[in-house]
Amino acid sequence: MNNPHPVSSYLQTLRQFSRNARLYLAANIIQGLVFSIYMxxxxxxxxxxxxxxxxxxLLAAIPSFVGLIFAFPAGAISDRIGRRRxxxxxxxxxxxxxxxITLLTDKAxxxxxxxxxxxxxxxxxxxxxxFLMENSTPEERTSLFSASFGLSTLVGFFGNLLGGLLPALFALLLRADPESVPAYQGTLWVVVGLSLLTLIPLALIRQEKRIGPISSASSSFGAAVNASLPFKLIGKLLLPNAIISIGAALLIPYMNVFFKEKFPIPDSVLGAMFxxxxxxxxVATLTSPWLAGRLxxxxxxxLTQLLSIPFLLTIGFAxxxxxxxxxxxxRAALMNMGNPLYSAFAMEQVDESARARVSSLMGMGWNIGWSVGPYISGLMQVRVGFGPIFVITAGAYLIGSIIPYAFFAKTDPVPCKTET
Structure with missing residues (x-):
C-alpha cells in the first residue's frame, strides 16, 4: 500500500479533532487576531x-512578573473550576x-x-x-498542538494587515494624525472587542469531566507545592524555557520599536511586515508534525532553533x-515552529493529574525572563542601543536550544520508518 500524501494525512487528522478541540481552535484563531494587533x-x-x-x-514586565508568582495557584484554580471556566x-x-489602559494616564x-x-x-x-491533552488522542496530539499554535499565528497575518491600517482609519474618522494617541486608542479598542468575541466559542465548549476529585494536590497553593511531582524532570523541562525567555524578553517585545527607529517606516509597512x-x-508550525515524525x-x-540564530543577528546588524x-x-519561522512540539513532549512526560501543575511550572519558567527582561531592555535601549541586546539574545537562544538535546535526546528517539 502507498503511503498517504503528507498534506492529505494532516488534513484527515484535523477533521478527526473533537468538537471541544475545534471550538478551542476557533477561540485561538480570534485570540491570534487580538495578539497580533496588540503586539x-x-x-x-x-x-x-x-x-x-x-x-x-516596566509595564511590559509586570504581567510576566505576576505570572511568575501566580502560575502555580492558577493551575490549582484551573483544576478546581475546569478548563473552560x-x-x-x-x-x-x-x-x-x-x-x-487606553483611558488612564496615572502610572500607578x-x-x-x-x-x-x-x-x-x-x-x-x-x-x-x-485542555488540549484532555481533548485529543495520542495519535492526533502533535497535530493538535501544532494546529493550535500554527493557526493562531497564521491568522496573525490578517491581524497585522488589519492592524497596520487601523490607525490610519481612526485618524481619518477622528481627524487626527495616524501616529497619534487617539488613533492608537481606537486600534486598541478593536483589540478589546475582538478579545470579548473569543468568549463565544469558549462558552460552547462542553465542560470536561474533572480529572478526579479535588484533593490536597490542587486545593491550595501550599498543598500543591508539596504534591507528588517529578521535580527533577520538571527542572529539566523548565531550564531551556527559562534561558530562552531571558533572551526573548530583552528583544522580542521591542521588534516594532527597533524597526521604526532604525528604518523609519509607516505603520502600514510595519503591519505588512508582521x-x-x-x-x-x-505555515512552518503546521509542518512541524511532519518534521517531528522524521527526526x-x-x-x-x-535543529530549527539553532538555525534561527544567524538570522537573528542579521536583523540586528544588517x-x-x-x-x-x-x-x-x-528567524521567526525557525525559532517558533518547534514550540508546540516541546509543549506536547512536556505534557507526555507527566501523569494526567499533574499536567495543569506542570503547565503552571513551565509558565513560571518562561516568566522568569519576561518578569525582568522588558524593563532591563528599556534601560539598555536608552543607554547602549539595540546592538548588545541582539548579541545577548543570540547567546541565550544558543544555550537554551542545546540543553533540550542534552537532556532529552535519548528520551525522544528518532521515529522508526516503516513500509506500508
Missing amino acids: LFFNLFILARGFEKDFLG AMMLGTLFSALPIAG LMGALFVVFGCARTLNMVSGAP SVSSVVVG GKIRALV PWLGVAMTAFWI
Whole structure:
C-alpha cells in the first residue's frame, strides 16, 4: 500500500479533532487576531502618550512578573473550576485592563491594571496545554498542538494587515494624525472587542469531566507545592524555557520599536511586515508534525532553533531594510515552529493529574525572563542601543536550544520508518 500524501494525512487528522478541540481552535484563531494587533501597537501607544522607554519596559514586565508568582495557584484554580471556566475568566479579565489602559494616564493605576492582566493571562496560559491533552488522542496530539499554535499565528497575518491600517482609519474618522494617541486608542479598542468575541466559542465548549476529585494536590497553593511531582524532570523541562525567555524578553517585545527607529517606516509597512511573519510562522508550525515524525520532537526543536540564530543577528546588524525584513521572517519561522512540539513532549512526560501543575511550572519558567527582561531592555535601549541586546539574545537562544538535546535526546528517539 502507498503511503498517504503528507498534506492529505494532516488534513484527515484535523477533521478527526473533537468538537471541544475545534471550538478551542476557533477561540485561538480570534485570540491570534487580538495578539497580533496588540503586539503591533501597544508599545507605540505608550510611547505616543509621552511615557519613556523605561516605563514601557516596566509595564511590559509586570504581567510576566505576576505570572511568575501566580502560575502555580492558577493551575490549582484551573483544576478546581475546569478548563473552560478558567479560560473564559482569563479572556474576560485580559480584555478589561487593556480598555482601562487606553483611558488612564496615572502610572500607578496603569500598573495595577497590568497586574490584573498578568493574572488573567496566566490563567489562560496554564489551562491551554492540559485542555488540549484532555481533548485529543495520542495519535492526533502533535497535530493538535501544532494546529493550535500554527493557526493562531497564521491568522496573525490578517491581524497585522488589519492592524497596520487601523490607525490610519481612526485618524481619518477622528481627524487626527495616524501616529497619534487617539488613533492608537481606537486600534486598541478593536483589540478589546475582538478579545470579548473569543468568549463565544469558549462558552460552547462542553465542560470536561474533572480529572478526579479535588484533593490536597490542587486545593491550595501550599498543598500543591508539596504534591507528588517529578521535580527533577520538571527542572529539566523548565531550564531551556527559562534561558530562552531571558533572551526573548530583552528583544522580542521591542521588534516594532527597533524597526521604526532604525528604518523609519509607516505603520502600514510595519503591519505588512508582521503580517508576512505570521504567515511564515503559521505555515512552518503546521509542518512541524511532519518534521517531528522524521527526526523526533526534540531533535526537530533543537535543529530549527539553532538555525534561527544567524538570522537573528542579521536583523540586528544588517544595514538594509530588505535584508533585515527577510531575516526577520526566516528567524521567526525557525525559532517558533518547534514550540508546540516541546509543549506536547512536556505534557507526555507527566501523569494526567499533574499536567495543569506542570503547565503552571513551565509558565513560571518562561516568566522568569519576561518578569525582568522588558524593563532591563528599556534601560539598555536608552543607554547602549539595540546592538548588545541582539548579541545577548543570540547567546541565550544558543544555550537554551542545546540543553533540550542534552537532556532529552535519548528520551525522544528518532521515529522508526516503516513500509506500508
